[in-house]
Structures are given as C-alpha cells and as structure tokens.
Amino acid sequence: MPLMKQATAWSICDETTTGFWTHPWINHETILEDFLQEDLSEEDLNSSVAEWTTEEGTWDWRRLNSLLPVEILALIAGTDVPLPGSGEDKHKWGIEQDGNFSLKSAYCLASDALGKEEDAIWKGIWKWKGPNKIKHFMWLVTHNRLMTNKERAKRGLTTNSNCPHCNNTEETVEHILRRCKKTEGVWNHFNFFITAQDPSQDFKTWLLNNMKDQSKGTEFGIICWCLWKQRNEEAMEGKSFSEMGLIKRISACFTINTNAVTNSACIGLVKTSNRERRFISWKPPKEGWIQLQSDGSYKRSNRSAAAGGLLRDHLGKCTAAYACNLGSCTITRAELKGAVEGLKIAWEKGYRKVEVNLDSNTAVSILKEKGDTSSNHGLLALQAKELLSRSWTVNINHVYRECNSAADFLASMGHDLHFGTHQLDTCDPKLLYWLNYDARETSQERDILI
C-alpha cells in the first residue's frame, strides 16, 4: 500500500513548529512564501501558523489580506484555524488527529496530481508581470470560466455554440484565444505563431509557457485579454474589427497597458475599507541624479539567494547593470547586499547624487537604521553604513515591486552566474525589454493600505 506509506511518513511536524510562510501546511505543495506580495521581516517570515490567527480564533485577515493573492487567501479560509491550548496539534491534511489512516487522507494523496497542476497555474499567473485584472482574467481562462458560445449554449442562452468566423467549430476558450482563424494573423504579427500552432502543447501548457516567458510573457497576456475583449464587443455590441484594427488595438494596449483596460471589471479582488487602488509606475530621477534600483531573489527549491540592480539617469538610460549570486542566505540579506553592491558601483562611477529605490521594507529600514534589525546583518550593515557616510547625497526610498521589474529580472539572473558580483552588458536585449517596460511607465494596479 504505497498510499499508506506516504501518509505515515508525512505526519512529521506539529502545528507549534509549523512555519506559516515556510512549510507546506495548506497542502503538501504550496509554500506561502512563494506567493508573498510584500516583503516581510525575517521574524514574520519565520513565524508559526498559530501566529497568524486572532484571539477570536479566526485567521488574521487584517494582516493577511495585503500579503497574499485572493486565490491563496481562499485556500487559507478553507483551512481550520489551529486551536491554542489544545495540545500538540498533529492534524495535517489527510492525516487524522490520531494519526490513523483515513479515506480522507487517501483521497488527498490520490489527488496530488491535481494539486500540482493547480499550484503550477497559480504560480504561473501570480508571477506574470502585468495588470492584476489580466491576472484574474488569465485565472478564469485556465479554469475555463469564460462565457463562450459553447458555455452559453449549455445554459440555454443561445442555440448556436459555434464561432461566428469558423464554420462548424465550437467556440471554446481555446478556440477564441488560440485556434480561431481570426487570431492567426494576430499571433503571427506578434511572433507567437509557431507556438500557437504547436500541437505538442495542450492549451494550459501553451498558456503557462507563454506567460512564463521572461521577454514576451507580458505581451502574451495582453494579447489574450484583447482577443477576449474584442470577441465580447463583436458578440454583445455587434462591433466588427479588421485584423489590422485588432493588431493596432493590441499595440496600443502594450503602450498604455492598463490605461486602455482600466474600466473593465476586476474579478474577485479582496476589498477592505482602508484600501485604495492606485496605479504604480516607474519614475526617473531628477536631472543630475542617478537612480539605483536593486532587488533580491530567493529560490526555495535550492535555497539559493541572488541580487541584482542597475543605475539609470533622468532619461531612463541604464548606465550600469549588475547581478550577484549570493549562494545560501536569506532574502533580506540578498536585498541588502543588492543595494550595497549598487552603491559601490555608483560611487566608483563618480555619481554623487543617488536615489536608491528598493522594494524591500526591511532593507530600507536597515539602510535608514530604523529599528534594531541591522544588528542581525553585522558586517553587511556596517559596510552599508560606511558607504552611506561618504561625502555624497544618497536618498533611500521604498518602491513597489511593480515598478522595479528590471532589477527583479537582474536579481533572478544572479542565480545562473558564478558566486560573487558581476557587472553586465547594459545592452542585453532581455534587460532592454524590462527597461523599456519600466520606461513606458507601464502602470500597474495595486491595492494600497491608506
């Protein structure tokens, strides 16, 4: 009975030591840290499941709402809140309180494959760089929740389940976004034609592979979104588009991105009274200043950390780019190291007015010497202090990660380099893509605590 073996081997950790962010306590695939939308202090990152509950015995939504995407919040909502004082709690998914084998645990293990696919979809969508409304749209796409003619016919809303452009072909989500003859020219125009036709990739694989693509993933999502919008306008409002009209519309969407689609509905977003939706975009430094953007990256799979960053002038031109492979260290240390390496380069290049933009609150606090967190980072914090005490002007700011995408790209690149810091070619095409992405002031939506 392989299932039973797995179930027995699996009841290893008790609730008192289960890390909320770092252990797979929701199911055996999902590590919540992978879905974090904001940086947490190390202390919070290492906190236990019980620490994210309230005295009233509920999950601490006030803190959680801003930290995780709605799909993950939904998973947490569906999980029992641990009871304080009820003793060592061994209850894990599928493992009964007394550790006995149960049908429920067998089911949980047997449905493992489904869980993995779901996990891949969430990660793919959550890591996709683009407006939240398109992320939610892509989630609907991957779960076949769009009202195509096939779905409408099923519900008796129409008698014709076919695509209006392709005779005798059912209008499914895959048809609209990938197979319809009306979209061929569009995918071709944006150089996606080959993968769109690739018979070896099923629909979900095709979606996720394209969304993951570092250089073209964002455009891919926007094209899908535009195809669906166009299809709705045709079906609901009787409008018609030429292929060229559609291509122009998509190109405009790339440029103004969310501005073009702002008025569309957002699905399933968590809304609370003290939050407000704002548009976040990258802003160049003032003339005469140089901007240092840096970022850290942590891969849980091999417990490795990396950092990267770049310097940009007031015109948005990149004058230096770097990435570091930091081996095994924490994400906070990686964020801090990224900033320190960037400051060294800025000093060596003779810049004396530097604006430092980081998306890690903890790193910003350490650099500004707020709180006592700097003591945990010993030499590195001292090094930062020494750099900042030199005769130059350095302003340190926290920015949202939505406008730090070029630095994020470089930090990820650090994992593939040798240990240490490397200065990189500022003309690397992939880097240029992310620089343009930022320089277009691509607005991104974000719910912000007010």
Ligand SMILES: [Zn+2]
């Ligand atoms: Zn069609």
